[in-house]
Amino acid sequence: MLALRVPSSNAEPARLLMTESGILDKHHRIFSSEGFTEIPALATPLPGLMARLAELGAELTDSRDYVWRETFRDPLKDIMADIDIPKELEKMLPKKWEQLGHVLVLKISKELDDWKGEIARAYSKVLEVDTVLRDTGGITGQFREPVMELLLGNKTETVHVENQVRFSLDAARLMFSSGNVEERIRMATICKPGEVVADMFAGIGYFSVPMAVHSQPASIISHEINPLAFEYLNKNIGLNGVEKKIKPVLGNCLDAEENIADRVIMGYVGTTHEFLPKAMRILRGKGIIHYHETCPNRLLPNRPQERVKEAARDAGKTAEILKMNRIKSYSPGVEHVVLDVKIS
Ligand SMILES: C[S@@+](CC[C@H](N)C(=O)[O-])C[C@H]1O[C@@H](n2cnc3c(N)ncnc32)[C@H](O)[C@@H]1O
Structure with missing residues (x-):
């Protein structure tokens, strides 16, 4: 390691x-x-x-493995010691959270409604953040927007640093999934020098910006349909000094220029397969597609593999599945996976 x-x-x-x-x-x-x-x-x-x-x-x-540990220290113990809620409710306190710069995102169960202010205070003190958001509705809609309630503080715009990349975002209005960290790190160095990359669902630059910071593509064309995410995509391009490598495009990736890319990133879930025919056309003949899908466990690995193969066949191409990685559990029994597929 x-x-x-x-x-x-x-x-x-x-x-x-x-x-x-x-x-x-x-x-x-x-x-x-x-x-x-x-x-x-x-x-x-x-x-x-x-x-x-x-x-x-x-x-x-890179000579040995290191022992796994859940957290750096056990902040829950400190939180329990500080918090003023009935003893029997303590077991319902959130054991996991998202920390994005100075903003903390907590999932708090309904039973704790009356204590949400006290919970926000105690977590913010121990975790040393000044703004606390409550994730009340997960991620919704085509723009993949979070549903949040502000519990503490007022500055929801933050800068989250990961793998030497600075991501600016408004955490109350845009998603950032810590669970996808390994995939963001993997994408950072996956492209070969001189490649043209098309990122069909760029968001704030989750994959485009690390790739531009850590690799030498000729260019990355980053499509984003949500104007707010697009605003932060531009901000992150500037913040990380990669203006020469990324060309941000506001709009639907279905309108993307075709026959131009060596690699296509499809970092979207839900209906990603509907965009596969377009991805095939964005490729300059052959190349690599990173295809994301949320798939019930019982349909893995066949459903995503077959979907890509079928889209390739329809486009008069062939698809070779290079690998499939599990990114994270998306919901009970449903997995978020990514397939690296060679198209020729
Ligand atoms: C939030 S990202 C997915 C997250 C990412 N995979 C990660 O690692 O966290 C998906 C983005 O695709 C954008 N999007 C959805 N449909 C689109 C389309 N047809 N064209 C361009 N962007 C689109 C959404 O607005 C959203 O910002």
Whole structure:
């Protein structure tokens, strides 16, 4: 597993640098031995960050596995100690949350309605955030918009740092799924130098921006239909200095230019298969499609595979399934998967 190996005397500043840049792997334990500390990393540092880490004596290593851990510390214990709600309700307190910069997103069950203000206060204090949103309705509609209630604070616009990429967004009005982190990291380095990439569902740049920051595509054409998400897509392009690599396009990807891309990203769920014929036409003859689908477990892996193969056949092409990754559980019995498919 990837880690930064650093003299133990410099472990803390190295860990802080990794945290700031969003590459600290919080789910694996730090390992120390014989004066050196190995800090698990989510991704390879970019040259600028690596130079700063090297000043601390750090070097990249990939020589062992590290022990899994649920959280960095156990904030729930601190929250329980601080919170003022009836004892019997404590077991219903949220055990997971989304932390996006200074904004915390909590799912609070109905039974805790009367204590939502107190819950927001205690979580914000322990997790050191100043704004708390309650996720009341999941993600809805074509724009994949969250339904949120503001419980504490007033600034819902935030900057979330992950894998050395800065994502600006209004967390009350736009989604950001922490559960997709591995896929965002995977997409960051998947394209080959000089490729033209079409991102059909760019959102705020979930895949386009990491790819532009970490790879050398000739260009990424990023389509987004929701004007608010498009506004943040533009902001994130500027924030990460990738104006030369990404061409943002406001509108329906069904109107995208055809016969231009070597790689197509289809990061959308629900009705993604309906866009497959268009994806086939966006490709410049052959290339790779990253096809996302939410699929009942019992229909895996056949349904998404067959859908892609059928769309390829209809377009007079062939589809070779290179791999299928499970991204996360989407709802009970339903999985969010991504297929890498070679089209020729
Ligand atoms: C929110 S993203 C999906 C999230 C992403 N897979 C992730 O990792 O978090 C999907 C985006 O596709 C956009 N979208 C939906 N239909 C579209 C279409 N026909 N053309 C362009 N964008 C579309 C939505 O507005 C939304 O911003």
